[in-house]
Amino acid sequence: MAYNKPIPDPDPLSKPFWEGARAGKLMLPRCTSCNRVHWYPRHICPNCHAREIEWFEASGEGRVHTFAVQHRAFGGWAEEVPFVTAYIDLNEGDRMFTVLRGVDPNKPDLNWIGARVRVEFEPASADVHIAFWRVIQG
């Protein structure tokens, strides 16, 4: 079945992320001046304001910072309710937003906060693969 949820329209700023996603790699931007990783992609480092930003392949692992269970949604997501959304603390620093996999949305548990997660990519179209995070053991 065709992917029936909103498909991002990649912009030039985030091109390396989408190229990485197609290859199953999590690419992140990092400032070459202060070495800080930032998410989302920017025109300038929000920490030191240098404009030299490089992309590198990240571990693809992190931990759940916080989450919610969505019981109301629109479009393709309406068919998925309830589903869990979460902010992920990346091992390399800063945070991503996602739909969290590997948990039961009908049994929300505060202990999910801090759980280890790993990224996976789902093809939404030939060009666009979307990052989802899944809770892993340990």
Added chain:
Amino acid sequence: MPGELSRAAAIVGAAEANEIGYPETPKTALQLHIEAIKNVSDQTGIPISRIDGIFSAGWSSQIAEHLGLHPRYIDTTSVGGCSFEMHVHHALAAIHAGIIDVALVTHGESGWSSRATGGRGTGRPRGSGDPWDPGSLFSNPYGISGAPSNYSHAMTRHNHRWGSTPEDFAHIAVVTRQWATLNPRAIMHSRDVHPQGGPITIEDVQTARLVSWPLTLLHCCLVTDHGGAVLIAKPEIARSLRTKPVWIAGAGESMSHSNMLEMEDFTATSAAASSAAAYRMAGMGPEDMEMAMVYDSFTVTAGITMEMLGLAPRGEGFRLWKDGHAAPGGRFPINTNGGGLSFNHSGMYGMQLLVEAYRQLSGTAEDGIHGLPGKQTKARSCIVNGTGGSLSTTGTLVLVAD
């Protein structure tokens, strides 16, 4: 010692549109603006032609033109529901600087009517990012559908970090509803006004339909129409009117982020910074405040805000409601109009905060069209805090009675 701007101007009147809430005939935002502006002009006796500064969340040139005005100061700050508190801050500075004498802060929003006519605010997801918000490319694809689906993440984090529970926050909804039952203009005033109106219990809040766990429908604000306007004037004018001045003792504003991806601490807002600025200007502190009007887009918003304003220990803002202090007859009334939760919430609620704060401090709360005596507090000072965006932006005012 108070700062230079403290009491350099006063709010001299505050009024609403003729019909707010769920109007029988759909209204436009412009119509709601104009009704409120006419009402505040009538209330204060200040002719509309005397307004020389205009402040609105995005539409100042259109409104000024509609009124046939050619203002000397035009401000369209639009950063969410706290914009109106910021407008008061900006108007205070413009009056102090001698640029203007009379400022109009105005609001009109047909949150209900535009929904009824299929307009904006229907919460459809977008896949593409907004070029002004590059982070949205990385949040829009994940089924987020408006404010509740974001704010719920803050409640979860608060519960985890501070050991609070959704039931703790449910007390905010219950107590705020008590205030709404004293305000006939509140949507949730009674069963006569709305099928789900009238008093509610903790169980009602916790068993209501889940919107975004841990938030049930009754942890969330309403979606209504509202128009409101306040006039702010320099002291010489403020003392010459038939209405009572409410002095702007302190004002401050701040922000922590725009996109929630950049929210460092999900249990804190920039109200810590904006209130610090407001207290400093006022030469007053939390201990000097006698009531509060704080944005309650969700129960969690109000709870966290009290912590940020220094009115409750970290992690325990909800206690002001749970222990009964915020309720009618309590030692520290909060959201005496019935709040965004049970009175009225049009999308940007900052104007409703201002109108109610003016009414309480000027002793005219009963005259809110059909007000009842029970709605009046004895407070002589009020802290007002607006919160905009996704717990993103804040504007704080310290207001004092004459």
